[in-house]
Amino acid sequence: HPFKASRTYTPEAAPLSALVAASLADRIMIVQASIEDGPANLIDNLRDARAQHPDKLFRGTVFADPEPGRGLDALSAGDFAMLHDLGVRSIRIHGSYGGNGANASWVQEQFRRAAALDGVATHGWSVSAQLPLAMWAAIGEFLQHDAALAGVAVVADHNGSATPEDVGSAEFAAFLRLLEAQTVHVKVGALHRRSPEDIARMKAVVEGFAASGPGMMVWGSDWPHVDTTQGPEVVSPPLVVDTPAELRAIRSWVSDEQWQRLLVENPARLFDV
Template sequence: MPHPPDSAELPPLCAAPRPSLKAPSFRLLPGACDTHAHVISADHIRYPFVADRSYTPAPAPEQAYLQMLHAMGMQRGVLVQPSIYGTDNRYMLEVLERHQACLRGVAVVDDQVSDAVLEHMHHCGVRGVRINVLFRGGVDLDLMERLAARVAEFGWHVQFLIDVRHLETLQARMARLPCPVVIDHLGHFPARLGVREPGFALLRRNVAERGWWVKLSGIYRLSDAPPDYADADALAQALIEAAPERMVWGSDWPHVALQSTPDTGALLNRLPLWAPGEHQRKQILVDNPAALYDFR
């Protein structure tokens, strides 16, 4: 009989999200949307984690997520399938189906997914698929073209969690995709490298010239300067300057794969530093998410 793996071999446990958050420091308009969060069930029997994963998260279930969204003053949200579930999107889909007016989703699928499953996902509110090369359990770049061809028929996008320092090697392939491209977490590279880092400069060009979208999210994953993460400010400002109509904001709640989690409200309160005008903040929080995620 096989023995269970040694505890030292188990994926590391993550800290839970903070039980409270700072209130918004600015006025949020109706329809404000958090475009990047995850839900994680406490029922590991019904919704098991994949064995080959990079971390083991604390529960972050549906009601906790909705409470966080309400505390931030937001009416809309986008759930992203976390890598710990692999291509088993059931929990996210069940949450989406219960809140179709205010929630949308980004799924993780492989190229064996059936049209019927994609149609069901679309009915639930899925509007994109994610390719994740930074955490085990995700779908990798080999499937980029095949997945894009499948989801383009539904009007979906492909969302990439990549380090943009490698963007030059992927540029030609990504530029040919038949659907919108969304880049996670400002390109997920060390903020200390600054706006002149070649991969980031290429990202800015794609945003300005090809209409790529960027999530202004996860700054604490790039930053060497907690708790304010001010070294990421210039990156966000440069992207907004390039194309404010292609920017969306995301909390990245419940902040997985960390031993200490940030204050979600404090992350939102960086936004007025990046976009001082209410018109730009309305674009980023209301208008752009409505367009990208098909909110009506």
Template sequence: MLSRRQTLALALANGLALTGPPARAAGQAAAPTVKTAVSFPVPPGACDCHVHVIPDPAKFPFWEGRAYTPPVDPPESLLALQHALKLDRVVIVTPSVYGTDNAATLDGLRLLGPERARGVAVIGPRTGPAELDALAQAGIRGIRVNLEQAGVFDPAASAKALDSAVQQIGQRPWHLQVYSRLSVIGPLKQQLSALPVPVVFDHFAGAQAALGPDQPGFNDVLDLVRSGKAWVKLSGAYRASDKAPDYPDVTPLARALVAANPDRLVWGSDWPHPDSVPRPDRKPTDLAPAQDVDDGRLLDLLAVWVPERAIRDRILVENPKRLYDF
């Protein structure tokens, strides 16, 4: 049986009109992915630094070359999540399903407002200075370089992609958000440390929790973080570990990063948790149901990884404030 969230996604994806009671006001709607109340005091100004918004595809169509089709989760659902987790700020990242079209992200930034939201865009070689300036005006503070998309795992190709991105950024006070794996990051360590813009690694920099902190490439990430040359998002624990729901093997990775430099860490939920892994029985245009993830429990894990309240508050408030210019 489909959940209400999946039913809504299917209906919107097919352009159907739903009937039923009026939606509750923004901020009053339920947040179905928050099943556990957060047990630690969430500080004012706390930020979720990695989410996506997936509005009605009839208005914001998906890229034809996408690898999967996610359920609909519009900005109104994101705002409900923010209220449920007692978070005041958020960073919306353009997912790969839109290619280089950032319209959905920009719509989310507009609806949530400049006091609450910033964004990270995806650009292409034809994205010109005027468009980049418009993105900055709308609240974009970085661009995402996806080195996993289409199976690009070659360090040489990745090096070219990074150089191209830096050239496009120019003098804008932006950062590069890099989605990759350790086997690519390691060989690029020298280049990454010399880049003139901040580098932010998604999802524990692609580390696999089962291999522990001594896995090849993770020390390179720690060195970059320790020197202040790179940031890491403590996000997507379920991407690094299959030991749900508490992912205990992620704790050593998180604590190693905190020990290296807590001033270069931010936290993210990775909401709405689309199942982006290709499957032989699923076409890219088939709806890929969201993963069953408890966002309340995910935020609660931060208190396990970072038991010191002052450091935890820094990761949630001060670090995002500096990185995203809140």
């Protein structure tokens, strides 16, 4: 399956077999990347995963591509039913690659459009988004009170884009209030992307999440750890990431109960497993 011509980076191939070999879990979420040209690759991988690995459970996240002619609006009720049967349980909005995550009006419109799709409206999928921390703070009232999002589970990808420098800021405090109010879930992980020099500096960020929303955290490995910095012309090898070290760090920052909720109970509820 080809990448989009408009992609901003080109990673090496990441086959299903490599994902399964790298996974530390038996319940695996496959996310359609923003550079993929439609959901065909996700569909094939979910089908192959079910056939080849019946001992594991797979879920999928489909990308809400904002480029004209590439969105999910054209999918029929039957298409969404097929995706649901294959294991898709979430729609992803990307405010960085191909999106306009610094524009509150654009972000709100993407959430409304995603919530109206049959995957969310009929099948109860969540809506995840990668947005700047300041944007999460700015749209908090919208997420809590807009009628279009009533009952919709929202997930902030990549730690809500919070960095060690954000701890103590008004934006970080606003994000923690969204967790406390159970308005937003947060996907913890890929700590190296928020603190490249030392993931231990993310301790206060993760502790803030755990204290404010222990029932709102899930973990994501960010595999295959793509390098997004080299541009589309270069086929970039993946970053070298020590995932077990990240998990050991997170484990040391949270309680036994918070750990169980992060890795087992919360994702089971959120992704229908």
